[in-house]
Amino acid sequence: MLGLGLFAALLISDAETDDRQDAGPTNSRLAIIRTPSDFTLTTQDDKPFRLSSLRGKVVLVSFVFTTCNGTCPATTHRMVLAKEALAKAGLLDKVHLLSITLDPARDKPAALRDYMRLYDIDAKHWTFLTGSQKQIDKVLSDWGMWVRPAANGQLDHPSRVFLLDGHGRLREIYDLQFFRPRWVREDVQLLLNKVSDASQKRLRPRDASTKRR
């Protein structure tokens, strides 16, 4: 337990170093957008889950529903690819993925477990969440999300993925065009203040050869 606490403290320390570099609202690569309120929802295993329990980790949050035949499959598929990219970079233990249902009436824990099996998702680094309609509505409102019935019987909703730093602060919002595994990996690395030497070297020639302000 002490070891886990020390590990979490080290991660927060990394995030704090990054915050000092990106202190103000200006000139930051990943600005602090806002801090969503904490929430408690129910996992795919029917257990309570508090967002703040992930402090110290970088968190990717998506909003999907299991019977969606619109953009949700693409969102989850991209999350799978991002997770693989993070695993290859050795970052996965410092990251957690969350997928919150947009359709709590149908997406009970068993439905979430079935959905995870469909995508071969291992629960160690990725949790699916549901709750009462009131709980989900509050989370959606707090995250600037919405859901409404669509003409085709499905649910209409924005397809966004949110990136939180180790303090639970929102640092980036992706959509399907913008949610690319390499970019997510680089953003996570930045938040963890562990940009690899290789990335630094790759960036330098382009920066040096171009006119800067």
Add this chain to the structure above:
Amino acid sequence: MTPIRYWTVIAGSLALLAGLLGLTLAPAETCLSPFVKRLDKPEKYLYVFCVDADAKDNDFLAVIDVDAQSPKYGQILYQLDLGSAGNETHHFGFTDDRTHIWGCSLFSNRLFIIDVASDPSKPKLVKAFDSAKETGLTGPHSPYALPGKMLISFLGGKDGGIPAGFAEFTNDGKFIRKFELPEEAPYGYDVAINPDLDRMVTSSFTPPRNYRKPLAKMDLKQFGDKLLIWDFRGRKLLQSLTTAAAPLECRWSLKKDAKHGYVNCALADSIWVWEGDAQNQYTVRKLCDTGKLPVDLTQSPDGRYLFVSCFASDEIQQWDVSDLKNPKLFSTVKPGVEPNMMHLTGDGQRMYVTNSLLSTMDRSEDFWVRLVRIGPDGMKMDPKFNVDLTKLKTGPARGHDMLMY
């Protein structure tokens, strides 16, 4: 194949299909941010951002019925009072989810956030605020959607001077951060992002202290001639390119895998093209000479044609740019005096047009919204669609930017 693998493959295929669908829809409504959700049906409502012509009554958003099956087709259905006058309401932009319009105003610095999703026929004003207070920037011009956020380009800095800059807000109007333009390129105007290339292009006009003067008194030396290339994700300036005077609307080409885009240089009567090489290094050159004072630029969904409104020669030109070495003037229409903003439908067949630029630059009191039909042989005016903006209860209004729902 195990059942799980089977379903994973099915899910992956669905994801790919959804992704392809997204890519297919993305180019439609060609002047919008690529992050804005596209209309998946023919337009029903046209929103026009209107300036009360004598600035005595409040500015407003007009809702025009553009549903061809409607008995009220071509009529103003509703006017949303913006609660204040003399704003010089100008450019519009949807949020990424197309639920809200952000409207910019060049004289008051006010930003208006308008809910169009709850009842598209009767939009509601959700918030109006002075954007200069938190940003220190003035003359908000282009509202440009990012995922879950809005990027606003400003024409001026402190006290209406330079440097201009950019600011980012959450979709509900909370200020996030700002960027000032560099000393060597301090004039701001438009912004266009190409997510595939991770590049952002910005252009340059003149600051509020200049454009607030009558046209005859404007200082022509205070107009920019720079096109800036940015690392989009890093918001870092990479290159400063020189065009002719007043490069305005920036449009990345919609051709597949294109690394080029276009900008209209208003004070040099020309369209310029910027072109990237394999290393993402950019150059810019004049593409063609246009009519007089080209003020707005849009393109067909396939990227083959450019449409440019020429404010001073009262025409809209359609250019075939399929061969960048040999652009050809394909068709021309004369919609009426001083055509300005154009909004092209997702199918590329209908283009709505307004005719006010700035209250300090308009030379006519005849304000309207008209429709250009676009077919294989070029543009033709639709004589049946003519919304007169001069006979409103509050008197004439200058219509500027438009969006559809």
